[in-house]
Amino acid sequence: xxxxxxxxxxxxxxxxxxxxxxxxxxxxxxxxxxxxxxxxxxxxxxxxxxxxxxxxxxxxxxxxxxxxxxxxxxxxxxxxxxxxxxxxxxxxxxxxxxxxxxxxxxxxxxxxxxxxxxxxxxxxxxxxxxxxxxxxxxxxxxxxxxxxxxxxxxxxxxxxxxxxxxxxxxxxxxxxxxxxxxxxxxxxxxxxxxxxxxxxxxxxxxxxxxxxxxxxxxxxxxxxxxxxxxxxxxxxxxxxxxxxxxxxxxxxxxxxxxxxxxxxxxxxxxxxxxxxxxxxxxxxxxxxxxxxxxxxxxxxxxxxxxxxxxxxxxxxxxxxxxxxxxxxxxxxxxxxxxxxxxxxxxxxxxxxxxxxxxxxxxxxxxxxxxxxxxxxxxxxxxxxxxxxxxxxxxxxxxxxxxxxxxxxxxxxxxxxxxxxxxxxxxxxxxxxxxxxxxxxxxxxxxxxxxxxxxxxxxxxxxxxxxxxxxxxxxxxxxxxxxxxxxxxxxxxxxxxxxxxxxxxx
Numbered sequence: 156x157x158x159x160x161x162x163x164x165x166x167x168x169x170x171x172x173x174x175x176x177x178x179x180x181x182x183x184x185x186x187x188x189x190x191x192x193x194x195x196x197x198x199x200x201x202x203x204x205x206x207x208x209x210x211x212x213x214x215x216x217x218x219x220x221x222x223x224x225x226x227x228x229x230x231x232x233x234x235x236x237x238x239x240x241x242x243x244x245x246x247x248x249x250x251x252x253x254x255x256x257x258x259x260x261x262x263x264x265x266x267x268x269x270x271x272x273x274x275x276x277x278x279x280x281x282x283x284x285x286x287x288x289x290x291x292x293x294x295x296x297x298x299x300x301x302x303x304x305x306x307x308x309x310x311x312x313x314x315x316x317x318x319x320x321x322x323x324x325x326x327x328x329x330x331x332x333x334x335x336x337x338x339x340x341x342x343x344x345x346x347x348x349x350x351x352x353x354x355x356x357x358x359x360x361x362x363x364x365x366x367x368x369x370x371x372x373x374x375x376x377x378x379x380x381x382x383x384x385x386x387x388x389x390x391x392x393x394x395x396x397x398x399x400x401x402x403x404x405x406x407x408x409x410x411x412x413x414x415x416x417x418x419x420x421x422x423x424x425x426x427x428x429x430x431x432x433x434x435x436x437x438x439x440x441x442x443x444x445x446x447x448x449x450x451x452x453x454x455x456x457x458x459x460x461x462x463x464x465x466x467x468x469x470x471x472x473x474x475x476x477x478x479x480x481x482x483x484x485x486x487x488x489x490x491x492x493x494x495x496x497x498x499x500x501x502x503x504x505x506x507x508x509x510x511x512x513x514x515x516x517x518x519x520x521x522x523x524x525x526x527x528x529x530x531x532x533x534x535x536x537x538x539x540x541x542x543x544x545x546x547x548x549x550x551x552x553x554x555x556x557x558x559x560x561x562x563x564x565x566x567x568x569x570x571x572x573x574x575x576x577x578x579x580x581x582x583x584x585x586x587x588x589x590x591x592x593x594x595x596x597x598x599x600x601x602x603x604x605x606x607x608x609x610x611x612x613x614x615x616x617x618x619x620x621x622x623x624x625x626x627x628x629x630x631x632x633x634x635x636x637x638x639x640x641x642x643x644x645x646x647x648x649x650x651x652x653x654x655x656x657x658x659x660x
Contacts, residue, residue, distance in 0.1 A: 247286070340644065426508060
């Protein structure tokens with residue numbers, strides 16, 4: 156979808172094709188562009204309002220087809236809701252809903268001229284750019300494996316022109332948001348790929364290809380190098396697969412050279428397919444496990460977004476890429492692994508594998524980069540879905556300030572988190588009879604004991620947060636306006652916002 160910014164229309168004759176999208180706020184009269192459209196069409200909107208239930212509520216629509224006196228195919232009147240409730244997230248959602256409406260109508264071109272009503276807390280440039288971001292996110296499609304009925308899946312809407320008082324200012328502001336969308340799309344693409352295509356080496360190749368183009372330094376460690384360094388936990392997970400495990404290290408050095416700040420670090424779980432290993436999942440539980448690398452996808456997408464918008468920050472992303480398969484060399488329940496940190500782990504359930512991957516990745520990241528903060532993301536536990544459902548990710552942290560910042564970033568971006576406790580009581584549940592710890596804590600408090608396990612690999616004075624994204628990384632049910640695919644790309648937006656608010660110089 157091509158999105159551009161244009162000056163507001165002076166007359167109805169300025170819009171000569173496609174749909175003309177105009178607006179009204181709840182409980183108020185038509186906004187100026189809608190007034191122009193109404194007059195040019197001989198009062199078509201006024202007549203339609205009299206025989207409709209349209210009240211201007213957020214996301215309400217009223218259409219007039221082939222209006223007399225105009226060259227456009229339709230006028231689409233959009234409700235903005237109450238003026239004082241208008242915010243960036245609401246605008247993005249509205250942009251997604253408008254796209255869906257126009258796609259259903261089969262439109263290919265549209266001019267959007269929505270205006271800020273009196274009393275709204277957003278500025279005209281914000282309204283234009285966040286509507287455009289919503290449109291861009293809603294225009295995502297993953298259809299590369301379809302060979303039939305393509306018209307049923309491809310998007311008809313190709314061109315959106317968004318009116319803004321100063322198009323040049325809007326275009327400049329949108330550049331950063333468009334880079335953010337690029338990162339979200341990369342994350343979605345990776346999660347949507349089938350597991351026979353996106354194995355660890357292919358994931359690593361795609362990360363290198365995408366990120367090298369925007370100036371990110373990418374290193375890939377293979378099994379031989381990881382074995383030499385002592386990645387016993389990560390390699391243990393992958394040893395049952397015919398595919399080699401990989402560790403991908405991504406560095407973006409965007410801070411001014413005069414500011415020699417240590418990087419902020421993101422660590423992602425990248426289990427490209429999770430069969431459960433010898434503790435094998437049931438058939439239904441294995442479906443969708445191509446998405447068990449969504450944490451790694453989010454980290455990769457975040458690094459792309461930061462580099463593409465030239466973020467003034469030093470950032471590092473580390474992702475552990477494995478397959479958890481029940482091969483002849485697979486780890487067994489009761490095996491003991493020695494992690495990169497030197498701590499030993501008794502494996503009681505091979506399906507609790509993501510924490511083993513993260514354990515070594517976290518140790519490596521801290522020891523090599525001495526980061527200012529470490530945030531890890533993982534589709535780690537089914538228990539988090541039982542706790543929070545599909546609306547919030549679980550947040551665990553050893554740092555109140557970092558936790559608060561993540562919660563605030565989540566509120567602004569719609570990637571919401573809910574903090575859960577870390578406590579010595581739960582830590583005791585990991586006590587092993589023969590090793591430093593076991594990899595599961597029992598049938599209760601599964602998300603918390605998984606976080607307590609990871610905390611054992613956080614070194615002294617490291618500011619750390621863990622995001623369990625098992626409930627938000629993909630959507631099997633109803634699609635959301637700005638997320639039209641199975642994969643959500645969750646994590647890119649909250650991390651980008653966190654960096655922009657607190658770590659950029």
